Amino acid sequence: MDADTTTLSPETLRAEMVATVRKAGYARRSEVERVLLDTPRHEFVPDADLAVAYDPWQAVITHRFEDGRSLSCASAPWLVAAMLDQLDVQPGDRILEVGAGTGYNACLLAQLTGRADLVTTIDIDPDVTAKAKRALTATGYGDVHVITSDGALGYPDHAPYDRMIVTVSPWHIPAQWWKQLAPGGRLVAPLRWRGQGRSVAFTYTEGRLVSDSLHLCGFVYLVGDGEGELSGAITADELVTLHWDRDQPVDPEALRGVLDQPRVTAWSGTTIGRNESHDGLWLRLTVTDPRVCRIKVHADVPPEVCDPVRGWWRMALVDGDTLVYLTARRLESSDEVHWELGAIGHGPSADELTAYLCEAIRSWAPERKQHTPSLTVYPADTPDSELAGPAIDKTHSRFVLTYGDSTE
Structure with a gap:
């Protein structure tokens, strides 16, 4: 949105937001486009400026823990649209939303299914549900059932659900969600495995959940669900940490100080464009390699200490007392900028593991846009x-x- 947003009406800002989201490839379903255009998002985030409320790429944090971490937010409109595309709501569907947020998503769901009383939204925090209820009532959707309870338990009173959408990030799929989803029903949830997060759309069939789409995303974690992902610092100042799944044999103590060991750098010869994603590489390796995890590097850490590829999500491989992570270097030609992907390693097996990661990059590169697992x-x-x-x-x-x- 390039115009001066201080003089534009909410309706104009909303139309521009939806147009931008559509151009980016989301809100592909006409019903999703319609409800995004019809719903006053700013009324669900009253403390945000209009320009922020209708920024297609920005989430609006509305509630925080005492330590400053975000507890609840209105997801960025592009992600709202992407997940509603995945959910494929049909008129008359009974819907459960886990994570009430501001009530905005429940309002959209009520319009998609056609009856507000078919939508149940649940959140563990009473302040969150109270605000969501007020906003839904004020916008004419007070018949949505707003429940204060543990979302991991679902809400059996209104089950079975034809559609279930989760707007907080769980490490696993709680057993109660399986029990409350109707056969043939759809579940969309931002799941985490091997350090990365994806919004995954499933159909429940023959006792299994089978996906048909995955979107890269990040969400506030489901409260009480932190036991699945483990983390530990590998530097004395605790500014570099690893994050891994409970079933992975990562020992952070074996890696303490590993970044002080000699650095091994290898380059793959594979380049990506300025706005081209490399996240498919990480996803591909989660299929084939149980050593994949995530490295988190504080902004104060200089690149000579740790220099991973840019972004919120940084892929790493851990093998005993050896650490290797994905990196990139800028390459310029006369008319464009590219980034070459490579690997940086520390530890006894750094030579072998950096060579392995570069070969994985080269294997992924030829069909990087064609295949999703x-x-x-x-x-x-x-x-x-x-x-x-x-x-x-x-x-x-x-x-x-x-x-x-x-x-x-």
């Missing part, structure tokens, strides 16, 4: 013999990612 979620007691490939084990389920007919 399918994620199938099985109940936790499913034996290996009934799985389509190697499993990532969660508390209540087993995740299996596959490409086509094989796990590559």
